[in-house]
Amino acid sequence: MTDVTTETTLSPETRAPVQRAAPRRRFVADALDVVVRSIVPVLLALGAGAILLLALGRDPITFYSNVWKGGIELTAWQDSAVRAAPLLLIAVGLVVVFRANIWNLGYNGQFLLGAALISGLGPRLVGSEPRWFALVVLFVVAGAAGAAWTLLPAVLKARYETNEIITTLMMSFIGVGIANILIKGPFQDPTVNIPQTRVLPLDKMLPAIPGTRIHIAVLMALAAALLVHFVLTRTSFGLRLQILGANPRAARHVGLKVPRLIVMSFLVSGLLVGMAAAADILGTWGYVRANWNPAYGDTVIPFVFLARLNALALIPFVIFYAVLSTGGDLATQQANLPTDFLLVLVALILLFMTVIEYLGRRRALGASYLTPGLEQALRYSSRRRKASE
Amino acid sequence: MGITKQFPGVLANDDISFAARRREVHCLLGENGAGKSTLISILSGMVRPDAGEIRVGGDVARIDSPRAALERGVGTVYQHSTLVPALTVLENLLLGESRGLRLNAEAGRKRLAEVAATLGVDVDADAPAGQLALGRQQQVEIVKALWRGSRVLILDEPTSMLTPQGVAELQKVLRRLKETGIAVIFITHKLHEALAVADRITILRAGRVVGALDTAELAASSPGEVQAQIVRLMFGEESRAVADVAELRTDLEGDQAPLDARPPDADVLLDLLRVSARAVGGFDPGIEDLSLRLREGEIIGVAGMDGNGQRALAEVIAGERPRTAGEIRLYGAPVQRLDVSARQKLGLRYVTDDRMGEGIVTSLPISLNLFLKRIGQRPFWRHGRIERRSVEREAQSLVEAFDVRTPSVSTRAGALSGGNVQKVVLARELSFDPKVVVFHKPTYGLDLRTTRTVRDMIRGLARSGGAALVISTDLDELLDLCGRIFVLSRGRLVGEVENGPNAGERVGELMVGAGDVVAA
Numbered sequence: 001m002t003d004v005t006t007e008t009t010l011s012p013e014t015r016a017p018v019q020r021a022a023p024r025r026r027f028v029a030d031a032l033d034v035v036v037r038s039i040v041p042v043l044l045a046l047g048a049g050a051i052l053l054l055a056l057g058r059d060p061i062t063f064y065s066n067v068w069k070g071g072i073e074l075t076a077w078q079d080s081a082v083r084a085a086p087l088l089l090i091a092v093g094l095v096v097v098f099r100a101n102i103w104n105l106g107y108n109g110q111f112l113l114g115a116a117l118i119s120g121l122g123p124r125l126v127g128s129e130p131r132w133f134a135l136v137v138l139f140v141v142a143g144a145a146g147a148a149w150t151l152l153p154a155v156l157k158a159r160y161e162t163n164e165i166i167t168t169l170m171m172s173f174i175g176v177g178i179a180n181i182l183i184k185g186p187f188q189d190p191t192v193n194i195p196q197t198r199v200l201p202l203d204k205m206l207p208a209i210p211g212t213r214i215h216i217a218v219l220m221a222l223a224a225a226l227l228v229h230f231v232l233t234r235t236s237f238g239l240r241l242q243i244l245g246a247n248p249r250a251a252r253h254v255g256l257k258v259p260r261l262i263v264m265s266f267l268v269s270g271l272l273v274g275m276a277a278a279a280d281i282l283g284t285w286g287y288v289r290a291n292w293n294p295a296y297g298d299t300v301i302p303f304v305f306l307a308r309l310n311a312l313a314l315i316p317f318v319i320f321y322a323v324l325s326t327g328g329d330l331a332t333q334q335a336n337l338p339t340d341f342l343l344v345l346v347a348l349i350l351l352f353m354t355v356i357e358y359l360g361r362r363r364a365l366g367a368s369y370l371t372p373g374l375e376q377a378l379r380y381s382s383r384r385r386k387a388s389e
Numbered sequence: 390m391g392i393t394k395q396f397p398g399v400l401a402n403d404d405i406s407f408a409a410r411r412r413e414v415h416c417l418l419g420e421n422g423a424g425k426s427t428l429i430s431i432l433s434g435m436v437r438p439d440a441g442e443i444r445v446g447g448d449v450a451r452i453d454s455p456r457a458a459l460e461r462g463v464g465t466v467y468q469h470s471t472l473v474p475a476l477t478v479l480e481n482l483l484l485g486e487s488r489g490l491r492l493n494a495e496a497g498r499k500r501l502a503e504v505a506a507t508l509g510v511d512v513d514a515d516a517p518a519g520q521l522a523l524g525r526q527q528q529v530e531i532v533k534a535l536w537r538g539s540r541v542l543i544l545d546e547p548t549s550m551l552t553p554q555g556v557a558e559l560q561k562v563l564r565r566l567k568e569t570g571i572a573v574i575f576i577t578h579k580l581h582e583a584l585a586v587a588d589r590i591t592i593l594r595a596g597r598v599v600g601a602l603d604t605a606e607l608a609a610s611s612p613g614e615v616q617a618q619i620v621r622l623m624f625g626e627e628s629r630a631v632a633d634v635a636e637l638r639t640d641l642e643g644d645q646a647p648l649d650a651r652p653p654d655a656d657v658l659l660d661l662l663r664v665s666a667r668a669v670g671g672f673d674p675g676i677e678d679l680s681l682r683l684r685e686g687e688i689i690g691v692a693g694m695d696g697n698g699q700r701a702l703a704e705v706i707a708g709e710r711p712r713t714a715g716e717i718r719l720y721g722a723p724v725q726r727l728d729v730s731a732r733q734k735l736g737l738r739y740v741t742d743d744r745m746g747e748g749i750v751t752s753l754p755i756s757l758n759l760f761l762k763r764i765g766q767r768p769f770w771r772h773g774r775i776e777r778r779s780v781e782r783e784a785q786s787l788v789e790a791f792d793v794r795t796p797s798v799s800t801r802a803g804a805l806s807g808g809n810v811q812k813v814v815l816a817r818e819l820s821f822d823p824k825v826v827v828f829h830k831p832t833y834g835l836d837l838r839t840t841r842t843v844r845d846m847i848r849g850l851a852r853s854g855g856a857a858l859v860i861s862t863d864l865d866e867l868l869d870l871c872g873r874i875f876v877l878s879r880g881r882l883v884g885e886v887e888n889g890p891n892a893g894e895r896v897g898e899l900m901v902g903a904g905d906v907v908a909a
Contacts, residue, residue: 236765249747254761255729
């Protein structure tokens with residue numbers, strides 16, 4: 001209801017918008033919002049998973065306590081931390097592009113290409129060069145491979161506004177194919193009959209923190225998350241990416257060099273995905289087998305959105321998933337279930353996230369998982385529709 | 390007398406009651422935000438009222454969809470064209486027909502001739518709607534609204550797209566309509582239009598009816614008295630602050646000396662020499678071979694219907710769109726190779742017409758929106774890192790200087806009202822030594838208080854040694870502000886008019902001349 005008859009000095013246009021709640025109450029409300037939107041879907045998924053386990057005739061309490069045992073207890077947390085490293089690097093790499101409303105979905109190709117290259121070059125390099133030098137070179141190679149594999153979609157989008165969802169996916173399939181050709185061809189370990197690369201000697205792999213199995217790539221991943229968070233929130237580059245993501249037309253209007261920004265964010269994203277491959281191969285596996293595709297990116301995407309494209313908030317979510325998947329190996333084995341059951345849990349998280357998002361939109365519950373750009377596009381088109389009516 | 394409508398108690402329209410009578414043009418007058426649009430949406434079935442009722446011809450009518458509105462005899466012509474440009478006039482008219490599968494073209498033709506004869510207009514049934522001049526398109530819209538025998542015709546800001554000649558023609562049509570016994574509801578925010586056509590005026594403010602003048606009252610008092618009375622009703626105590634805004638004056642032309650006694654030897658600030666720029670999409674013809682000279686202290690207007698290259702002109706000057714030929718000189722030096730922020734730094738600014746769509750980033754705080762064109766520059770960024778404190782401090786002082794009504798500078802820009810968003814954009818473009826500023830529809834959709842503030846800023850800029858190029862589809866605005874007015878048509882400047890008596894008509898002639906080219 002409009003009621004400005006007593007305030008004739010303020011016309012509806014010039015009235016200040018309704019003041020939000022006081023800062024402290026807003027802080028509480030924000031915190032509550034984070035809980036509702038990010039943590040509740042996880043809890044609901046675990047609950048629904050429990051019901052599913054009951055329906056399958058398994059004891060959910062045993063299952064979840066096995067996850068705890070296998071993922072946290074004794075030294076298991078170290079395995080979880082190691083598993084988190086490549087996941088976190090990929091997730092952070094996705095945050096960089098998603099913030100700019102660019103959809104790099106070619107992470108599998110970027111990852112495997114990097115993995116194949118370094119597991120092919122690695123054994124030769126570590127044999128002839130000092131360990132540190134070799135490891136740094138391998139990280140650079142993997143990162144460069146990942147970045148290079150985003151270049152074509154990036155340039156196509158920057159110059160011709162090609163839809164990058166399609167081009168990155170296509171490049172991903174090509175990348176996976178080439179990785180397999182490399183593994184079966186030039187990088188094939190001549191001493192075995194299985195199609196796989198030579199195995200890095202254990203003492204030449206990434207060094208661990210003394211007394212643990214946690215290798216330094218875990219620390220690198222954490223550092224990368226902090227660095228990306230800083231760049232995205234505190235620097236002019238981060239702000240430019242944010243503007244591009246929130247409102248590409250405004251980006252053009254204020255004179256941002258949009259093509260350059262697109263290519264830059266793609267390259268950074270590919271670089272981080274490639275480094276994730278280095279972390280995984282040099283820290284954990286030591287070799288790559290043909291047709292191996294862990295598809296880390298696919299499992300990590302729900303968490304990227306749960307963390308609402310915030311690199312810092314990603315850390316707990318990725319750790320949560322790492323624990324779930326590490327402990328899940330034991331738990332599924334004990335419960336005589338395939339490890340794919342863990343993917344069911346991830347899918348449930350995604351489902352509940354969508355439900356909460358839908359309810360949240362209906363009740364206008366603060367911000368959305370949608371990137372500002374998408375949201376604005378939706379709102380803008382609906383406003384235009386209204387205006388034209 | 391027949392037709393009555395009453396709405397006690399409607400959201401955004403608070404207890405609005407008025408009656409439109411046969412053989413009368415009933416004017417709803419109110420500024421932006423007064424609740425006119427909501428009222429039309431309710432009358433035309435787009436929105437349902439929360440309380441209150443609509444009566445047509447004495448009977449309570451349930452209007453819960455646009456179709457229901459037409460069936461009850463209420464036809465609406467909206468501000469923007471709803472015709473499908475690729476279809477012919479006849480096809481557009483038959484779109485609403487739902488009876489039978491096949492389009493009955495013959496019956497349609499007959500009906501069209503019938504309605505057109507009542508209106509006293511001549512409509513070519515087979516012309517593609519998109520190729521008609523805007524005035525003609527509006528006539529087709531009126532035919533469409535009357536197609537099913539409407540007894541009430543609603544016109545929403547019908548003059549906003551018309552030339553002065555088009556307005557005169559519309560008035561003729563309205564007179565014919567009255568004779569046939571139709572009730573016309575005419576919505577406008579311009580006082581002189583209301584006085585020109587209305588038999589009866591209802592004035593809205595903040596969702597309420599604040600006053601009404603009937604035929605006798607309108608006839609009895611002198612125009613000056615009526616004007617003063619209406620302004621008082623529209624704005625209450627605020628009226629003195631807005632009384633001299635163009636929209637509220639009844640005599641627009643020749644009532645004041647051209648604003649800038651333009652010294653012919655003043656320094657040239659901006660010079661466009663035969664500049665061309667590429668077209669973008671179907672509605673943006675780009676610009677071609679366009680030359681323009683802007684001197685210190687000048688306010689130059691660019692008139693023309695939307696989609697004749699206005700955006701291209703503004704963007705080429707601002708540096709958003711590359712020019713394909715010609716030269717752009719600022720203070721005598723070519724700037725066509727400089728990017729947006731470099732030109733911004735030199736004092737060349739652009740206030741965009743699409744303030745929500747590209748002027749601001751709604752998800753960012755006001756403070757950052759104020760410096761969007763200076764990202765990475767000192768003192769707000771050092772070594773690529775944002776200096777929060779200096780951004781906030783400067784933002785605070787800009788918000789105060791431009792009177793942006795907001796709880797704080799860290800409020801999301803999207804939470805602001807349209808008028809305050811425009812103030813944020815103005816604060817960005819008019820701070821740090823502006824010299825040459827392109828204003829694109831600077832007061833579109835703003836309330837009159839803000840409109841006045843914005844126009845004062847434009848005049849202030851010119852007085853303080855700057856220069857302004859005002860691009861607007863609102864001729865009244867240009868007549869109010871500018872010393873010279875150019876007419877832009879299909880990307881070319883087709884004429885120049887010195888502001889003064891009859892300038893409006895001459896601009897209109899130039900626009901119409903161009904319109905014929907479009908129709909041919």
